[in-house]
Amino acid sequence: MIILLGETAAAREISACLRSRKLELVRMQTWSERTCLHSPNLIIDASPPSSSLKFAPLRNWCEQRNIPYLRLERPETIIPDNPLIYPVVNWEDALLQLEQRVCTLSQEKGRLITIFVTTGSHQLETIVQSSFARLARLVIRVLPEGRLVQKCQDMGISPRDIVAMQGQFSKEVNRVLFKFYGADILFTRDSGLAGGTDTKISAALELGLEIVLIKRNTICQGLTVNSVKELLDWVDANA
Structure with a gap:
């Protein structure tokens, strides 16, 4: 079972692609240990950057159980030097x-x-x-x-x-x-x-x-990919 986090456009695209692959998928916006009574094989985090802190306990939970936690992390934007x-x-x-x-x-x-x-x-x-x-x-x-x-x-x-x-x-x-x-x-x-x-x-x-x-926070996300294609390629090779 795969748990997919996030309500972003990327999360919706990932959901459609995974379902087309006939993979068992559960989508969540929040998490607690009670929601994972049946341990997943993989956590995919496609939530916005602002959710990094919110899902930090879940990353720790996965690390303790050797469950892959795969984060879709958009590359940081190059911000121009401007006084405005x-x-x-x-x-x-x-x-x-x-x-x-x-x-x-x-x-x-x-x-x-x-x-x-x-x-x-x-x-x-x-x-x-x-x-x-x-x-x-x-x-x-x-x-x-x-x-x-x-x-x-x-x-x-x-x-x-x-x-x-x-x-x-x-x-x-x-x-x-x-x-x-x-x-x-x-x-x-x-x-x-x-x-x-x-x-x-x-x-x-x-x-x-x-x-x-x-600006983007720099908390370590563990396994990280920078595009939906890269994420799906990882799932195809490892899930």
Whole structure:
């Protein structure tokens, strides 16, 4: 049995390919030891980079039992050297940087500052409840799933400020969206080329937006591949 982690586009592609190979597959978004009463033969982690810490106990669990833990890790994006980009290493630092930038821009412009958020709905409540939220308008881009849209609305995000779309997005699409919503700040994380980080950054810079970017953490992932094809080749050779 193979356990597949993640709700990314890559995870969906992997799921379809593995099922076409008639392999027994279980998809999970969260994990606890109780979910693995029957030990799997392989764990495939195709979750976003932000989930690395969340699944660290599972990696340890697999290591103790000699179960392969295969991580799909998108290559890190080469970030241009630009004064409009504010790189941070974690969510807490991102909130501090957002507070500084929102307060500064609010004083300069004398109005609400629009933050275009592409980190999804995860931990969004910490922005909504932050001290700088009163100075900001939040525009949230999430996957077009009812539960995610509802989650945003439950936190008080207006429907007009929820962009429910499935990527990848070209530079042109990002540019149009940022301009349409009047974005002042892009808040994003490095999800690699496959996650469209490069096109988001280039579009934002072209419009003169400030960018608060959560960089990739460097936790060791064990077995790592950099593409769906490489992952499937490994499964074919080892599963």
